Amino acid sequence: MLKNINFYDFMHKQILVLIALFSTTAFSYVIFGIVYGSYFIELLWYILVLGVSYWGYLLYKAYANSEYSIVQKEKWLSKVRYFIFFYFSTWTLIFILYITRDNLELHYLAIFTQLGVSVVATTILVSEKRLAILILISSMLPITIYLVFIGEFYSYVIAILTLVLAWVLFYGSRNTYNYLMKNHAQAYRDYLTKLGNRRHFINLLEDAIKIQKYSNKYMYLILIDLDHFKTINDALGHDVGDKLLVEVSKRMGTLTKEHNGHISRLGGDEFCILSAESGSKDECMADAEGFAKKLLDTIKKTYIVDEHHLYISASIGVSIIDKPTVTAATLIKEADIAMYEAKSKGRDSAILFNDELSIRIERKLDIERLLHFAIENQEITLMYQPQLNTRGKVTGCEVLARWNSEQLGFIPPDEFIPISEDTGMIIELGYYILQEAFKTFRNWEEKGIELEQFSINISMRQIFHTTFIDDVQRLCQEYLSDTLRSKIVFEMTETSVAEDVSIIIEKMNKLKKCGIRFSMDDFGTGYSSLSYLRQIPIDELKIDKSFIFELNDSNESTNMVKTILNIAKNLNLKIVAEGVETQQQKEFLIKEECDILQGYHFSMPLTKSIFEEYFDSNANS
Numbered sequence: 001m002l003k004n005i006n007f008y009d010f011m012h013k014q015i016l017v018l019i020a021l022f023s024t025t026a027f028s029y030v031i032f033g034i035v036y037g038s039y040f041i042e043l044l045w046y047i048l049v050l051g052v053s054y055w056g057y058l059l060y061k062a063y064a065n066s067e068y069s070i071v072q073k074e075k076w077l078s079k080v081r082y083f084i085f086f087y088f089s090t091w092t093l094i095f096i097l098y099i100t101r102d103n104l105e106l107h108y109l110a111i112f113t114q115l116g117v118s119v120v121a122t123t124i125l126v127s128e129k130r131l132a133i134l135i136l137i138s139s140m141l142p143i144t145i146y147l148v149f150i151g152e153f154y155s156y157v158i159a160i161l162t163l164v165l166a167w168v169l170f171y172g173s174r175n176t177y178n179y180l181m182k183n184h185a186q187a188y189r190d191y192l193t194k195l196g197n198r199r200h201f202i203n204l205l206e207d208a209i210k211i212q213k214y215s216n217k218y219m220y221l222i223l224i225d226l227d228h229f230k231t232i233n234d235a236l237g238h239d240v241g242d243k244l245l246v247e248v249s250k251r252m253g254t255l256t257k258e259h260n261g262h263i264s265r266l267g268g269d270e271f272c273i274l275s276a277e278s279g280s281k282d283e284c285m286a287d288a289e290g291f292a293k294k295l296l297d298t299i300k301k302t303y304i305v306d307e308h309h310l311y312i313s314a315s316i317g318v319s320i321i322d323k324p325t326v327t328a329a330t331l332i333k334e335a336d337i338a339m340y341e342a343k344s345k346g347r348d349s350a351i352l353f354n355d356e357l358s359i360r361i362e363r364k365l366d367i368e369r370l371l372h373f374a375i376e377n378q379e380i381t382l383m384y385q386p387q388l389n390t391r392g393k394v395t396g397c398e399v400l401a402r403w404n405s406e407q408l409g410f411i412p413p414d415e416f417i418p419i420s421e422d423t424g425m426i427i428e429l430g431y432y433i434l435q436e437a438f439k440t441f442r443n444w445e446e447k448g449i450e451l452e453q454f455s456i457n458i459s460m461r462q463i464f465h466t467t468f469i470d471d472v473q474r475l476c477q478e479y480l481s482d483t484l485r486s487k488i489v490f491e492m493t494e495t496s497v498a499e500d501v502s503i504i505i506e507k508m509n510k511l512k513k514c515g516i517r518f519s520m521d522d523f524g525t526g527y528s529s530l531s532y533l534r535q536i537p538i539d540e541l542k543i544d545k546s547f548i549f550e551l552n553d554s555n556e557s558t559n560m561v562k563t564i565l566n567i568a569k570n571l572n573l574k575i576v577a578e579g580v581e582t583q584q585q586k587e588f589l590i591k592e593e594c595d596i597l598q599g600y601h602f603s604m605p606l607t608k609s610i611f612e613e614y615f616d617s618n619a620n621s
Contacts, residue, residue, distance in 0.1 A: 007127065008063070008073045011080055014124050015060045018087060019053045021120065025113075029094060036103060045094050052090060056083050068210070081131055088135045091117045092142055099146050107146075114143055118166070122173040129177045133170065140166040190265040192242055193249035201264035201272050205321075205328040208274055213324030217277040218284035222292060223317040223335035224252070226269040226299070227347040236308060243305045244312070245269065251298050259291055272332070281322055285352065288318045292350035300348070315342040316350035337361045363408075367416055370405055371425050375432050379405055382436050383605035386614060387453070387576065387598045390590045394618045396453035398491070398578075398598065399437045400605045401429070421461050430462040431471055438479035440608055445484060449615050455489040455519060463492075464503070469510050476514050485515035489540060493521050501535060508537050519576065523564060533571060541568045545579020548599070551588055558588075565592050 026049040033042030059080055068076060091113060098110035118139040125132035140162060147159035188200040196204070208219050226248065233241035249263070252271060256263040260276035275291070278284035296314060303310040317339025319331050338353040341361075351357070374380050380403055387396040403411045420426040434456065441454050462468050476485050490511070508518055519540035520533075543564050550557035561577075568575040577589050580599030589597055606614055 008068075008077065010127060011077060012060065012063045015056045015080065015083070017124060018084065019056050019060075022049060022087060022091075023053045026090075032106070032109060036106060038101075041097060042094075045090070045097070048093075049087075049090050052083070052087050056080075056087065059083055071211075081128065084125065084128075084131060085135065088117060088121055089138065092138055095142055099142075111143055111146075114139055115165070118169060122169040126173055126176045129174070132173055136166060136170060136173075193246055193265050195249055195253065195271075196262065196264035198264065198266045201262070201266065201274070202328045202332075204262050204264075204274050205331060208321050209324060209326060209328065209331075211277065212321050215277075217279070218281050219277055219321045220275045220284055220288040221319045221321060221331050221335050222273040222275070222288070222295070222350075223266075223319075223332065223339045224271040224273070224295065224299075224314050225316075225339050225343070227313045227315055227343070229269040229312065232310060232312070236306075240305050240308060240310075244303055244310055247303050247305065248299060248312070251301075252295065255291075255294060255298055261291075266332075272335075281320065284320055284322075288320065288352065289350070292316050292318055296348065296350060313348035315339050315347050317342060318350060318352045320353070334358070364419060366408060367411060367419050368423055368425075370407060371403075371416060371420060371423070371429075374403055374405065375428065377406065379403055380429070380432065381607070382433065382440065383607060384440075384611040385598060385605040386603045386611065386618075387455070387596045388602055388618075389596060390594070392618075392621075394451070394615050395596060396451045396455060396487075396489075397611065398455040398605075399433065399440075399457070401433050402605075417459075421459055424461070426459045426461050427465050430459060434472065434475055435479075438475050441484055441488075442479045442481075444612070445481075447612070449612060451487060453487050453489050453517070454484075455491050457521065458490045458492055460492065460504075463507055469507060472511060472516070473514060476516075482515060486517070488515070489517045489519050491519045491521040491542065505536055512537060533567070538573065540574040540576060542576040542578060543594075545599070548577055548579040548585055548589075549581070551585050561589075562592060565594060569593075 026046050029042045030039060030046050033039030059076065063073075063076055095110040095114045098106045101107075118136055121135040121139060122132055125135065144159050144162050144166075147155040147162065188197060189195070190197045205221065211217050212219065229241065229244075232244060245265075249265065249271065252273070253263050256273050262274045264272050266272050273291075273295075275284070275287065278287055295316060299312065299314045303312070317335040317337065319334040319338065321331060334353040338351040338357060341357060342349045342351040345351070380401060383400045383402050384397040385400060386394045387398060389395045401413055401417070403413070403416050405411055417426070420429050437454070437456050441451075444451070476488075480488070512518075517539040518537065519542050520536075520538050521542045522544040523541045541564060543561060547557045547560050547564075551561060565575060567573075574595045576596040576598060577585075577594045578598045580586055580589065580597050580601045582601060585599075586597060586601055603614060
């Protein structure tokens with residue numbers, strides 16, 4: 001049975017109910033004794049009742065003043081069961097004492113009281129099925145025996161009716177118990193896998209925190225998220241997905257039970273496991289790593305569901321319970337952070353939460369939060385890095401976004417751009433960059449700064465957005481002449497273009513009708529093939545700076561750069577080399593007939609005004 005904190009609280013309250021009910025009712029027997037001239041026995045019995053009541057009160061106070069773990073609660077509950085049994089037995093004792101007397105009125109009082117005790121037992125102890133049945137038998141059986149020993153026809157009939165009443169009380173108690181168990185299962189069990197659900201797991205986790213607080217024992221929390229489970233659901237249907245979840249839960253449940261842990265399903269394809277206790281933190285961490293590896297291996301084994309051979313992996317986050325002040329929600333959050341770190345690193349792995357990861361995630365969250373206000377607060381600025389031809393003349397530039405946060409300071413683009421893509425902020429940010437860049441390009445034309453090309457980085461998330469084509473067309477009409485549009489180059493990374501070639505080609509062709517050209521950025525780091533390059537309507541290849549950085553006359557990077565240059569020439573594509581930092585690199589690229597050079601050897605990214613000065617000095621040199 002899955003117990004929850006409400007169950008123990010319920011039993012805790014019943015102690016007071018019983019004490020209040022029995023201690024006051026029992027006093028009536030003292031009055032009966034005075035009336036019928038035999039108060040000494042009744043007084044001794046009442047003192048016994050008060051003594052047992054005091055025992056119950058001590059149990060009540062012990063629970064109220066302590067933060068018991070589940071193990072400690074179970075020990076406390078065992079004592080409560082003994083208390084309740086003895087408490088009810090005191091009434092059987094007074095029943096036996098009264099029926100041995102000659103006064104029939106006392107017999108009637110004893111029988112009536114014993115019947116009332118039976119009703120109370122089956123009502124109050126409905127959640128303690130075995131105890132309720134034991135007390136019911138011990139209460140009703142003496143009445144039945146007493147009636148049988150009378151030896152009269154009417155007493156046999158009443159004895160049978162007493163048994164019928166006992167059965168009715170038992171039947172009612174059993175039905176109520178089953179109803180409670182059904183409601184409990186719905187509240188604390190997962191309907192599909194029959195594992196504990198989130199509510200049950202949080203109770204276990206809160207209990208584990210208390211254990212760590214009072215016993216200095218260590219435990220770990222494991223959060224499991226199945227990789228690409230949605231794909232199976234979408235491709236094969238939810239019925240197959242549900243059956244797969246059941247099979248996965250059985251495997252994990254068996255492994256968890258072998259390690260004396262507890263597993264629950266938090267929802268969807270997320271599961272949580274709470275370990276057994278470890279003596280030290282180092283032991284706990286070692287156990288967590290070993291168990292996580294076993295979990296990954298177990299989950300990856302082939303599943304056969306409705307004749308489908310299915311393969312699935314998992315991403316696992318681990319959090320160590322080592323702080324008595326931490327909350328259950330915080331521990332789950334830590335494991336969740338570690339799990340998403342595992343996903344970001346390629347999935348099918350386990351990551352242990354630590355302070356370094358926490359700091360990194362907190363920074364990421366700060367960036368996400370502040371990025372929403374960066375444009376409004378005018379913290380995003382555009383920089384322009386010159387692009388030169390082989391004769392050393394400025395022919396173009398690449399537009400680069402920079403963010404100088406008032407709270408966080410300078411945040412490099414390789415940090416905030418991926419976050420903006422993950423959160424969807426790239427749509428708003430990208431639109432702002434396009435608008436400001438187009439304004440600048442038009443302004444330069446008015447000032448007589450003529451460039452052959454004006455390159456702007458575009459995210460795949462932007463291109464796939466429903467309004468992107470319309471936004472670009474509207475901005476072109478508002479800010480750019482036909483001549484300027486033909487000089488705009490949208491740079492897209494090689495890996496991102498590979499997402500959905502047919503849709504990308506369709507959108508690129510629509511934008512090319514506006515005169516816009518396309519460049520494949522970071523070429524050489526992705527998965528392109530010659531046939532693939534022939535499909536997409538690009539105008540330019542941009543060699544990744546990692547190859548340029550390692551250039552010399554003999555290494556592999558040199559051969560790679562030569563190969564890319566040959567590919568570009570054969571496909572009639574212009575080629576740009578970025579990351580040029582040395583004279584040797586410059587001379588090599590010029591010798592190999594690279595069209596455009598870009599890098600710190602010529603200039604770092606410049607503000608709008610400084611770029612204008614750079615262009616003028618370059619044009620006059």
